[in-house]
Amino acid sequence: MSIYVGNLSYQVTDEDLRDVFKDYGEVKRVQVPTDRETGKMRGFAFVEMSNEAEESAAIDALDGAEWMGRNLKVNKAKPREDRDRGGNRFGGDNRRGGGGGGGYNSSRNRY
Template sequence: MRIYIGNLPYSVTDDELRGIFGQFGELASAEVIRDRVSGQSKGFGFVDMPNHSEANAAIKALHESEMKGRKLTVNEARPRAERPRSGSRY
């Protein structure tokens, strides 16, 4: 199950996400989303947990918990919505 984590402190690393969610079970991946140019965190990330019951336990335990003074939003990730392609046309 893919889990969305929002309102992350900008200083959080992939390893910190692994540590927090790893308490609930096996992780396939953990990633803080970063700006392509600056490398700065965008304040959200994703964790993939193969076991749905462990993933649900993590969501229940961590949603609205506090991390470095910020209240986290944790829920099952939704598929990315289709967006119109950007680009200039001359």
């Protein structure tokens, strides 16, 4: 299981997070997602530790703590939900760009 760390400063690095979380146990992995277009950090990260006891200790100690000028949001990461990439509440597909209407139709608008 992983730990979600939110409300991070945009200057945070993987190493910064390792340094903070190592006080609570062995840090196995740190993932800092970046924006696809800009390459900048997105303000949250995931930290994986050796076992649940270490994760719980880190969550208890760091949730709500002030770090780098921000109050951290730290909790167990939830599994990513399968998101429906298409469709809308009416059953249509938003990806195709819909009809529109209007304009001149030469077969219907003869003079």
